[in-house]
Amino acid sequence: MTRIKFGEQFFEAENNETVLNTLLRNNMQVPYGCKTGVCQCCLMRSLDNAPPEKSQVGLKDTQQKQNYFLACLCESEDDMTVALLNNETSWLDAEVIEKTDLSTNVILLKIKAKEPLAFIAGQFVNLRRNDGVIRSYSIANSPNSEHELAFHIRILPNGKFSRWVADELTIGMPLSFSHAQGDCHYVAGQNEQPLLLIGTGTGLAPLYGILLDALSTHNHQGEIHLFHGSRDASGLYLEEKLIALTQKYSNFHYTACLSGEVHDKKYTPGRANDIALQNFPNTTGWRVYLCGQPEMVLHSKRAAYLQGASLKEIYADAFLS
Amino acid sequence: MTGITTNATLFEQLGGAAAVDAAVDIFYRKVLADERIDRFFEGVDMEKQAAKQKAFLTMAFGGPNNYNGQDMRNAHAKLVKIGLDDSHFDAVVENLAATLTELGVSEELIKQVAAIAETTRADVLGK
Numbered sequence: 001m002t003r004i005k006f007g008e009q010f011f012e013a014e015n016n017e018t019v020l021n022t023l024l025r026n027n028m029q030v031p032y033g034c035k036t037g038v039c040q041c042c043l044m045r046s047l048d049n050a051p052p053e054k055s056q057v058g059l060k061d062t063q064q065k066q067n068y069f070l071a072c073l074c075e076s077e078d079d080m081t082v083a084l085l086n087n088e089t090s091w092l093d094a095e096v097i098e099k100t101d102l103s104t105n106v107i108l109l110k111i112k113a114k115e116p117l118a119f120i121a122g123q124f125v126n127l128r129r130n131d132g133v134i135r136s137y138s139i140a141n142s143p144n145s146e147h148e149l150a151f152h153i154r155i156l157p158n159g160k161f162s163r164w165v166a167d168e169l170t171i172g173m174p175l176s177f178s179h180a181q182g183d184c185h186y187v188a189g190q191n192e193q194p195l196l197l198i199g200t201g202t203g204l205a206p207l208y209g210i211l212l213d214a215l216s217t218h219n220h221q222g223e224i225h226l227f228h229g230s231r232d233a234s235g236l237y238l239e240e241k242l243i244a245l246t247q248k249y250s251n252f253h254y255t256a257c258l259s260g261e262v263h264d265k266k267y268t269p270g271r272a273n274d275i276a277l278q279n280f281p282n283t284t285g286w287r288v289y290l291c292g293q294p295e296m297v298l299h300s301k302r303a304a305y306l307q308g309a310s311l312k313e314i315y316a317d318a319f320l321s
Numbered sequence: 322m323t324g325i326t327t328n329a330t331l332f333e334q335l336g337g338a339a340a341v342d343a344a345v346d347i348f349y350r351k352v353l354a355d356e357r358i359d360r361f362f363e364g365v366d367m368e369k370q371a372a373k374q375k376a377f378l379t380m381a382f383g384g385p386n387n388y389n390g391q392d393m394r395n396a397h398a399k400l401v402k403i404g405l406d407d408s409h410f411d412a413v414v415e416n417l418a419a420t421l422t423e424l425g426v427s428e429e430l431i432k433q434v435a436a437i438a439e440t441t442r443a444d445v446l447g448k
Contacts, residue, residue, distance in 0.1 A: 301367060302353070302367065305350060305353070305367065306350060306353060306354055310346050311346060311349070311367060311368065311371050
């Protein structure tokens with residue numbers, strides 16, 4: 001039996017139980033979000049034994065060396081003394097300035113930060129409700145002088161956070177958020193490189209931010225192909241805006257893909273990733289962005305690589321629901 | 322021929338760390354696309370796997386490494402259980418040679434790289 005020491009208390013971890021679950025089961029206050037190692041909300045530090053390697057995935061080398069770990073991934077075989085970090089200052093304040101329906105189940109939420117903020121389009125932040133419920137969302141705009149952040153919030157039927165956004169959050173209400181994280185973003189310096197953007201559902205959010213960044217901020221000259229996939233046409237929630245962009249920028253191309261029944265010729269039947277990678281069988285020299293369902297991301301990453309793209313030039317953001 | 326060239330280590334002659342970077346992308350792609358061995362790579366995390374391939378290539382290129390035979394055995398033990406054998410090891414070495422040929426490396430140097438790779442065979446196959 002493994003013992004976890006937290007503060008002055010000891011807790012017994014059950015078999016295969018994560019440190020986070022042990023602490024939560026004992027009613028300890030620990031911040032957490034995705035519970036899958038992505039949002040890094042539950043970052044903790046071991047004060048004695050080194051944490052298991054898999055609980056340090058995605059942390060910086062310097063953090064790994066100091067025995068930082070993600071409590072939600074940490075099934076320890078050794079006793080550990082663990083502590084939370086002093087990260088009270090890591091939350092930033094913002095105010096809701098817009099809430100618009102993009103489709104029947106996707107809301108555009110815009111917030112305005114109280115102070116200037118640094119982020120790169122395509123990164124994500126954690127949004128926090130004042131009772132501590134935290135969720136990660138991709139930023140769907142590029143940086144602007146108004147310190148605004150836009151998100152595409154998909155309303156899940158039993159979503160604790162998303163239902164609250166839909167039903168209770170109103171303009172003017174405060175909302176706190178974390179510093180932007182993630183490396184799925186536009187990289188300046190290769191202006192002529194062709195870009196392949198593939199997204200399903202609200203995986204379109206980071207891609208839209210990246211697209212705006214590439215087209216308007218960086219004046220990207222290479223071809224940009226965006227494939228957005230949904231089951232039915234109602235999920236193609238940015239269709240009009242994207243078509244308008246194709247008219248404004250001749251190097252931008254948009255393909256709307258429907259995996260369900262297709263009645264309209266303007267939509268391509270099939271899965272967005274399959275169609276994209278069939279259309280471009282040779283991805284050598286391309287930069288590829290994949291955002292959406294984890295399975296699609298994993299599958300497409302492999303395909304894009306085998307078809308020629310360099311691993312370093314494949315950027316992925318798997319969405320968890 | 323100058324003294325510098327003849328005295329250069331294998332790693333330097335191949336082009337050092339930059340050569341490893343160039344090779345790893347091509348090499349790992351060949352390995353994943355090779356039907357003889359692709360089943361051993363199903364469901365792996367590609368970034369992590371590529372990092373391991375890079376460490377392996379650095380070592381095979383005669384570069385700085387901290388090769389640990391026991392780690393190699395542990396890492397491949399599960400695969401040996403599901404049938405990893407000499408034929409698969411040969412296939413990997415073949416992909417390595419093909420990668421270097423593609424990058425314009427001479428036959429002589431390829432032989433040297435293959436010989437270093439060969440020294441890992443017993444550990445990889447748990448012999």
